Amino acid sequence: MLLAHKIELRPTPEQAIYLDKACGSKRHCYNQLLAHFSKPENKWSKTAAYQYYIKVIRQEFQWYSEVSSRVTRNAIDDLDNAFSHFFRRIKLKQKAGFPRFKKKDINDSFALRESAKFDVIGRELRLEKLKTRIEMRQSLRFQGVTKQVTISKRAGKYFASILVETEDYNPNDNDRQASVGVDFGIKELAVLSTGTVFAANQKLKANLKKLAKLQRNLAKKIKGSNHRAKAKLTVAKLHFRIAKQRQALLHELSDYLTKTFSVITIEDLNVKGMVKNRKLSRAISDAGFGYLRQMIKYKAHLRNCIIVIANRFFPSSKTCSCCGKIKENLTLADRVFNCECGFSADRDLNAALNLNKYGQDTLQPDLKCASEQSQTVDLFTASVLTV
Numbered sequence: 107m108l109l110a111h112k113i114e115l116r117p118t119p120e121q122a123i124y125l126d127k128a129c130g131s132k133r134h135c136y137n138q139l140l141a142h143f144s145k146p147e148n149k150w151s152k153t154a155a156y157q158y159y160i161k162v163i164r165q166e167f168q169w170y171s172e173v174s175s176r177v178t179r180n181a182i183d184d185l186d187n188a189f190s191h192f193f194r195r196i197k198l199k200q201k202a203g204f205p206r207f208k209k210k211d212i213n214d215s216f217a218l219r220e221s222a223k224f225d226v227i228g229r230e231l232r233l234e235k236l237k238t239r240i241e242m243r244q245s246l247r248f249q250g251v252t253k254q255v256t257i258s259k260r261a262g263k264y265f266a267s268i269l270v271e272t273e274d275y276n277p278n279d280n281d282r283q284a285s286v287g288v289d290f291g292i293k294e295l296a297v298l299s300t301g302t303v304f305a306a307n308q309k310l311k312a313n314l315k316k317l318a319k320l321q322r323n324l325a326k327k328i329k330g331s332n333h334r335a336k337a338k339l340t341v342a343k344l345h346f347r348i349a350k351q352r353q354a355l356l357h358e359l360s361d362y363l364t365k366t367f368s369v370i371t372i373e374d375l376n377v378k379g380m381v382k383n384r385k386l387s388r389a390i391s392d393a394g395f396g397y398l399r400q401m402i403k404y405k406a407h408l409r410n411c412i413i414v415i416a417n418r419f420f421p422s423s424k425t426c427s428c429c430g431k432i433k434e435n436l437t438l439a440d441r442v443f444n445c446e447c448g449f450s451a452d453r454d455l456n457a458a459l460n461l462n463k464y465g466q467d468t469l470q471p472d473l474k475c476a477s478e479q480s481q482t483v484d485l486f487t488a489s490v491l492t493v
């Protein structure tokens with residue numbers, strides 16, 4: 107399976123010059139080709155483009171050789187793409203839109219599509235014709251053979267999108283546990299029906315506190331002042347850091363869930379976070395919950411897990427996971443769930459146990475069917491089951 111991981115780069119000023127040069131060479135070459143093939147006497151074909159590139163363009167612009175030769179070849183591939191779209195639209199009698207010239211700083215990018223032209227070593231990226239390695243903000247998320255790298259520049263920042271051929275998402279089913287229920291807790295990030303607890307990240311918590319303070323500070327500054335502009339930038343930077351921390355945490359949780367269990371039951375909406383408790387673990391509240399759900403869904407699809415999303419009116423917290431009796435007078439202050447039947451457990455663990463049971467009950471017929479024909483079941487439709 108091919109998967110891409112996009113990582114921010116931390117190039118030195120010299121390395122940034124190389125990256126800019128590579129983007130520039132590709133754009134320049136693209137525009138040269140387009141100018142030539144815009145003339146009615148020159149009909150576009152990839153072979154004609156290649157001939158023109160070798161005999162004319164490359165001779166004229168020797169500075170192309172300062173970067174990997176593959177970079178300017180990209181221009182031919184990209185323009186070929188643009189032309190085939192153009193011809194297809196003409197054929198379909200749609201509004202055609204002739205390929206346009208590329209402008210500086212708008213979608214600047216280049217790609218190296220052969221493994222030998224680049225390398226990923228830990229948190230460093232080697233590119234052909236660049237003597238030093240570029241530092242990456244993270245290491246690759248997937249194990250496997252690197253196939254292609256695309257470098258792009260957005261708002262002054264550089265990113266590498268690395269394509270990896272990986273076995274990482276074909277786990278050995280024998281190692282997996284059958285099912286789990288996950289309660290997104292009030293105190294913790296998540297509590298699993300197995301008893302495993304994903305604690306709320308303390309660093310993240312501290313940063314959220316800091317953010318609130320900075321935002322109060324910002325509100326006091328006079329509009330249009332330099333102080334305000336400065337404070338605004340500080341807030342924006344911290345926002346970015348928090349987003350990254352939150353993302354890392356959610357990746358860790360979703361990775362663990364989809365690697366460890368075949369069936370995962372979660373709640374429909376973060377109802378608790380939305381209406382009942384404003385102090386809910388901020389790590390997943392707000393936009394985080396939707397994002398986490400999306401992450402679990404796509405990883406579940408890749409790893410062939412089944413996701414069960416419990417009905418939003420399912421009283422996961424108020425039901426006794428032992429006898430099934432519903433305790434209407436349970437409040438948010440009750441950290442421990444005590445039932446008349448003698449059952450007693452942590453509130454979030456009780457909810458997780460209920461969710462796990464809910465998933466098992468829901469899937470009873472399907473589980474049997476899925477295990478009988480696990481090879482043929484269409485998991486894209488089966489993996490996300492909303493009930």
Ligand SMILES: [Zn+2]
Pocket residue numbers: 426427428429430431445446447448449
């Ligand atoms: Zn009970």
